[in-house]
Amino acid sequence: MAVITNNDFLYNVFGGFTHFTWQSAVMILIGCILIYLGAAKDYEPLLLVPIGFGCILANLPLTELIHVPRDGYVFNHSIQEALGEAGLMPFVEGARVVNEGILDVLYNAGIANELFPCLLFIGIGAMTDFGPLLQNPRVMLLGGAGQFGIFLTLMLALAIGYEKLEAICIAIIGACDGPTSIFITSMFNPALLGPISVAAYSYMSLVPLIQPPVMKLCTTKKEREFIMSYEMLTPVTQRTKILFPIVVTIVTLLIAPSGGALMGTLMFGNFLRECGAVGRLVQAAENEIANITTLFLGLTVGATMTGEVFLTAKTLGIFALGFIAICGDTAFGVFGAKLMNLFSKQKINPLIGASGISAFPMSARVAQKVGNEANPQNYLLMHAMGVNTSGQIGSVLTASVMIAIIGALQTMGVDLTI
Amino acid sequence: MEAIGNMTFGWLLTVVGLVMTMTSLGVLIIVVNILKKFQN
Numbered sequence: 259m260a261v262i263t264n265n266d267f268l269y270n271v272f273g274g275f276t277h278f279t280w281q282s283a284v285m286i287l288i289g290c291i292l293i294y295l296g297a298a299k300d301y302e303p304l305l306l307v308p309i310g311f312g313c314i315l316a317n318l319p320l321t322e323l324i325h326v327p328r329d330g331y332v333f334n335h336s337i338q339e340a341l342g343e344a345g346l347m348p349f350v351e352g353a354r355v356v357n358e359g360i361l362d363v364l365y366n367a368g369i370a371n372e373l374f375p376c377l378l379f380i381g382i383g384a385m386t387d388f389g390p391l392l393q394n395p396r397v398m399l400l401g402g403a404g405q406f407g408i409f410l411t412l413m414l415a416l417a418i419g420y421e422k423l424e425a426i427c428i429a430i431i432g433a434c435d436g437p438t439s440i441f442i443t444s445m446f447n448p449a450l451l452g453p454i455s456v457a458a459y460s461y462m463s464l465v466p467l468i469q470p471p472v473m474k475l476c477t478t479k480k481e482r483e484f485i486m487s488y489e490m491l492t493p494v495t496q497r498t499k500i501l502f503p504i505v506v507t508i509v510t511l512l513i514a515p516s517g518g519a520l521m522g523t524l525m526f527g528n529f530l531r532e533c534g535a536v537g538r539l540v541q542a543a544e545n546e547i548a549n550i551t552t553l554f555l556g557l558t559v560g561a562t563m564t565g566e567v568f569l570t571a572k573t574l575g576i577f578a579l580g581f582i583a584i585c586g587d588t589a590f591g592v593f594g595a596k597l598m599n600l601f602s603k604q605k606i607n608p609l610i611g612a613s614g615i616s617a618f619p620m621s622a623r624v625a626q627k628v629g630n631e632a633n634p635q636n637y638l639l640m641h642a643m644g645v646n647t648s649g650q651i652g653s654v655l656t657a658s659v660m661i662a663i664i665g666a667l668q669t670m671g672v673d674l675t676i
Numbered sequence: 677m678e679a680i681g682n683m684t685f686g687w688l689l690t691v692v693g694l695v696m697t698m699t700s701l702g703v704l705i706i707v708v709n710i711l712k713k714f715q716n
Contacts, residue, residue, distance in 0.1 A: 395708040402694075402701045409690040416686040425686070495715040498708075505707050513700045652701065659696040663689055672678050674685070 277319035281565025288568070289313030289560070292456065301463035305436060305556045309456060312560025315361070324361035324561040327449050328370075333358050361561045364554050369451070369562075372444050374555040375437035376523040381548030382437070382650070383527020384540050386618065388502055390644035391651075393491040396598075397610070397641070401648025403594025404614025405656040407586025408432035411579050418575070422674045423447050426660060428576050431458045432583025433653035434465070435616035440559065441520060442657055446664070452563030453573040457580040465617045468581070469588050469624045473612045476592040482632035484607045486641050496532070503529040510655055516665050517658015524654055588612045591645075610638055613645040616653040622646040 269276045289310045296306030316324050325331040334357050358366070368374035391398065408429045415425035423446040430442045431454060439458040443451050461468065474482070503525035510521050530540050595611030609629045613621040622642035629636040667674060680688075 392708060392712070395705045395712075398701045398705050398708075399698070402698045405697060406694070409694060412689060413683075413686045416682040422680075422682060422685050425682075426689075492712065494712060498711050498715045501711055502708065505711065506704060509703050509707060510700050513696060513703075648701075651704075652697065655700055656693065656697050659693050659700075660689065662696070663692055667680070670678070672680050674680070 273320045274318065279319075279565065281569055282317045282319060284569060285317035285563060285565045286314050288563070289317065292560075295460075295463075302459045304552050305455075305459045306463075308553055308556025309459070309560035309563075312361070312557040313452075313563040314560075315557075316561040316564050321359070322356070323359035324365060324558075325356055325359065326562050326564050327567055328365075331356050333362065333366075361558055364558045365562070368551070368554060369440070369444050369558055370448070372441050372519060374551050374558075375441040375444075376519050377547055377551040378437045378555065379520060379523035379654075380527035380530075380543045381551070383503070383524040383529075384531045384543040385548075386528055386531075386647055386650065388528065388647050389494060389499060390491070390640050391647045392494040392498060392502060392644075394641070394644050396602075397606070397645045398648040398651070399598065400591055400594050400611045400614040400645045401650070401652030402614070402655075403597075403611060404587045404591040404645075404649045405433065405652050406590035406594075407583045407588070408653075408656055410586040410590075411583035414582060415575075415579050420572075420575070423664075424450060424572075426664070427454055428579050429583060430454075430657060430660070431461065431576075431580035432587050433616055433657060434458070434462055434584060434587065434621070435650070435653045436462060438520065438616070438653055438657045440555065442660070445661070448562075449567055450572070450576065451559055452568050453576045454580075455559045456563070457577050461580055461584050462617045462620070465584070465615075465620045466624050466627075468584055469612055469621065470628050472585050472588040473592060473609055473625075473628050476589050477608050479632060481596075481608050482629060483636065484605065485633065485636055486607050486610075486638060487604065488640070490604045491640065491644075496534070499532045500529070500534075503532065506651065510658065514655070514658040514662040516661040517654065520654045521658055524650070584615070587615050591615070591649075606641070607636070607638055610642045610645045613642040614649040614652060615646070616650045618646050618650055619643060621649065 292306045292310030295301045296303035332355050334355050411432050412425050412429035415428045427443040427447045427450050430439050436458050440455050443454045507522060507525040511518050527543050530536050591611035591614040592608045595606055595608040599605050607629055609625045613625045615621050625642035626639040629638040
């Protein structure tokens with residue numbers, strides 16, 4: 259009886275209530291909002307629903323499903339038990355020794371080692387048709403122009419005081435590519451995984467709302483009305499489509515070998531699609547592998563969103579800078595297209611430049627819609643699709659180049675943590 | 677360990693990153709055009 263009336267006993271038995279904090283309440287509310295946006299409003303539901311549920315799970319006290327921030331814990335494996343018995347644990351000062359929760363297992367299996375984004379890239383490659391891009395390869399430059407917003411955001415983030423590696427993770431939101439953002443953040447600053455992935459996926463789903471005002475601001479009505487000729491789309495054979503992923507892999511990885519995981523998996527998926535000999539593998543990559551990975555990735559990323567990590571001024575800054583990154587990408591893409599027109603005989607509608615981001619095929623549809631509003635005779639979709647797929651290559655390439663530069667600086671002994 | 681200023685780092689990453697990205701895309705355009713010439 260004395261045990262039951264003891265305060266410690268009650269405190270632990272009803273731990274869910276006694277350990278509940280205002281941060282838990284706010285984060286559970288955020289989780290519910292994400293689920294609502296995904297399930298009821300159809301904003302990237304495949305990601306926002308698992309992220310929202312993961313967020314709720316992680317913020318219920320004492321569930322021990324995941325332990326974040328990761329550097330505060332050491333996991334209790336058999337080797338560590340032996341070390342502990344020898345008096346060598348924990349070897350991180352101040353860290354707690356804990357048993358792995360199921361979401362810890364998923365985190366270590368697919369996020370900490372960047373496996374999940376790479377598996378998703380195989381699926382994305384298998385779903386992508388680079389045909390429109392190959393029909394007019396010069397628009398690939400617009401896929402590069404669309405990445406300028408990343409660098410603008412990087413400079414802004416550094417100027418307002420974010421640390422170097424944090425600034426890279428924030429800037430990469432401008433790639434408008436969820437797996438790339440998760441890959442880079444897992445690599446350089448896993449503590450920001452929650453806010454950055456939520457910002458990336460939210461803004462991706464808001465592309466149809468964010469891009470049109472920026473596109474209209476950067477163009478005149480006359481420019482938007484311009485009808486592009488379909489003669490510039492020259493036919494490509496299946497052999498060219500098969501060789502393309504091999505060529506891209508070799509060229510880009512010779513230039514930035516450290517991007518092998520990203521570009522290699524994207525192009526591998528596309529090669530499976532185009533070679534035509536492995537239908538079952540293509541189906542698995544597009545469906546089973548992509549779906550299972552999306553499920554685990556979303557749930558685990560959502561579970562990193564604990565109050566301690568998420569409810570900070572940094573998160574607000576990440577959302578603001580992410581927004582600037584996507585607006586910047588759109589504007590630079592449009593101006594890139596205008597610049598191309600200065601040097602080219604075959605003029606293009608500058609609106610298609612805005613599709614040089616990775617949000618596929620949403621961004622191409624936005625270009626078509628805005629162009630069609632300006633001139634009902636305007637049909638930009640196929641042109642914009644080419645630019646949009648080049649945006650996918652451009653964003654992965656930019657991320658690969660960033661990894662290569664950071665790797666080079668670290669090899670030279672430059673301290674990037676201060 | 678050497679230190680590097682935030683803005684110096686930013687400019688370095690921006691300039692080298694943009695040059696490498698655009699160069700890679702330029703090389704890809706040339707290679708694709710060559711592939712297309714030989715496709716028939």
